[in-house]
Amino acid sequence: MGSKNLGRNLRLALVALFACLFVAGVTFKSGAQQTAGAGQPQQPPRQQPSSDVPAEQVFKNIQVLKGMPSDQLQPTMEFMASSLGVRCDFCHVVQQFEKDDKDHKQIARRMIQMQLDMNSRYLANLGGERISCYTCHQGRSGAPHLPRLPFAAPERAAGAPGGQPPAGGAPGAQPGAPAPQGGQAATGGAPGGQTAAQAPRPTAEEVLAKYVAAVGGREAIAKLKTRVMRGTREGARGGAAAYEVTFADPDKLYIVAAIPAQGQQPAGELRQGINGATGWTTNARGARELNAAELAELRNVSRYLMPIKVAEPFPQMRLVGRGRVGDATAWVLETKPAPNVRQLFYFDQQTGLLLRQLTVRSLFLNDVPEQVDYEDYRDVDGVKMPFTVRTSGTNPNNPFTIRKFTDIKANAPVDAGVFVMPAAPKP
Ligand code: HEC
Ligand code: HEC
Numbered sequence: 001m002g003s004k005n006l007g008r009n010l011r012l013a014l015v016a017l018f019a020c021l022f023v024a025g026v027t028f029k030s031g032a033q034q035t036a037g038a039g040q041p042q043q044p045p046r047q048q049p050s051s052d053v054p055a056e057q058v059f060k061n062i063q064v065l066k067g068m069p070s071d072q073l074q075p076t077m078e079f080m081a082s083s084l085g086v087r088c089d090f091c092h093v094v095q096q097f098e099k100d101d102k103d104h105k106q107i108a109r110r111m112i113q114m115q116l117d118m119n120s121r122y123l124a125n126l127g128g129e130r131i132s133c134y135t136c137h138q139g140r141s142g143a144p145h146l147p148r149l150p151f152a153a154p155e156r157a158a159g160a161p162g163g164q165p166p167a168g169g170a171p172g173a174q175p176g177a178p179a180p181q182g183g184q185a186a187t188g189g190a191p192g193g194q195t196a197a198q199a200p201r202p203t204a205e206e207v208l209a210k211y212v213a214a215v216g217g218r219e220a221i222a223k224l225k226t227r228v229m230r231g232t233r234e235g236a237r238g239g240a241a242a243y244e245v246t247f248a249d250p251d252k253l254y255i256v257a258a259i260p261a262q263g264q265q266p267a268g269e270l271r272q273g274i275n276g277a278t279g280w281t282t283n284a285r286g287a288r289e290l291n292a293a294e295l296a297e298l299r300n301v302s303r304y305l306m307p308i309k310v311a312e313p314f315p316q317m318r319l320v321g322r323g324r325v326g327d328a329t330a331w332v333l334e335t336k337p338a339p340n341v342r343q344l345f346y347f348d349q350q351t352g353l354l355l356r357q358l359t360v361r362s363l364f365l366n367d368v369p370e371q372v373d374y375e376d377y378r379d380v381d382g383v384k385m386p387f388t389v390r391t392s393g394t395n396p397n398n399p400f401t402i403r404k405f406t407d408i409k410a411n412a413p414v415d416a417g418v419f420v421m422p423a424a425p426k427p
Helices: 004-013 026-035 070-084 103-122 133-137 193-198 204-215 218-222 292-305
Strands: 226-235 238-248 252-259 268-275 278-283 286-289 318-325 328-338 341-348 354-362 367-380 383-392 400-410
Touching (some): 070 133, 070 367, 204 218, 204 341, 204 383, 252 292, 318 354, 328 354, 367 400
Antiparallel strands (some): 226 400, 268 278, 278 286, 318 328, 328 341, 341 354
């Protein structure tokens, strides 16, 4: 299946089939382009953000984030804004990001410096997990200095006479276990938490084998050659719009996404494709090839969307403990697909199905999470597929996207022409 690149990802990533992520990386990209300062004729051309060029060489007024890879500026800004529950203009004169006209930007600089200092001095005290803007701000611009009274009475540990710690916390918890994500982590107290907590710990291989079986088995997965998924995509501001994804082995992807009218922008349509080693996208002006970063982003989308065959064995996967997703208790497996990236996979202890995938990127300043939740598994030709996929991240302009599929067809005939980049329009 597919290029070397994808093959490697497959081996590292695990997983059978599930569906999609991001607005095909669109919101994020347009932000990055906007902020890169490109296309302002009076300025000398600047370098494109990338992982090996520091921010101060791409942007104009970097004082405390010197040395940060420039391609981390956009996700770092998004994380800061979301952690404070604000938009970019809280700190910036929009379109003039280098200006220091707003007090909040100056305060933020001091906060960044404070945070860098704290993390460099006290990391050991912090259990190795860095403090972030979110640690103190938790989605509010002002961080409270005093608690608001009255406090709620802390609950007694259920089923723990004599002050024993609750069942469920201890056996699953270990250093490096998944940090609580919105109170969904492994601390027992679940309905039936007692039994779940007492369930013997399986190995990572056993969790994955149960998943493959739950999805339909290795053979059924191997038979999937093409997939056409139709439904809608909806962002945090609503406006569900038609969305269609087509896959073909090897390494072919085609997305058609309707874009609803927004303000003065008329409704439109976005088409994107991967055709082996290259990728492309369209907009109102025509088609163009994707650059390396954009292609990587789209491959990332495709990885969530694509039926992925489980490779054996999984030396990189390890069981880190229990987690909660909604009402379900899950086994959590961890893998490190890259030095600064870790991924957690939450498998339902009961059904064996994948409920959540959490990717945490350790950036220069903060650890930035990105989450995919899978719901509504239904049978398609002997293989269970999630018909609802929710992706969420730290972009304040689009905190989450929900894809709901109404129709998924496996192995339907697919016109190979759709994966090829459309001809550029006449000027
Ligand atoms: C809480 C305040 C805050 C928020 C919110 C914020 N920024 Fe920033 N931004 C800063 C600070 C501080 C710097 C300068 C960092 C430094 O000096 O190292 C900066 C720098 C930048 C730069 C570099 C400008 C240059 O050329 O020097 C860009 C671009 C940028 N931000 C974009 C954004 C975008 C886009 C958003 C919204 C997603 C955003 N920022 C949200 C505080 C903020
Ligand atoms: C250790 C806790 C802590 C961390 C970490 C932290 N802050 Fe703060 N921040 C505070 C507190 C407390 C205040 C309120 C200060 C005051 O009242 O003068 C504050 C205030 C601010 C304000 C002013 C808000 C307003 O409405 O006036 C900004 C902007 C800000 N922080 C940005 C950030 C950013 C960006 C980060 C991450 C890079 C960050 N902070 C990390 C504790 C923190």
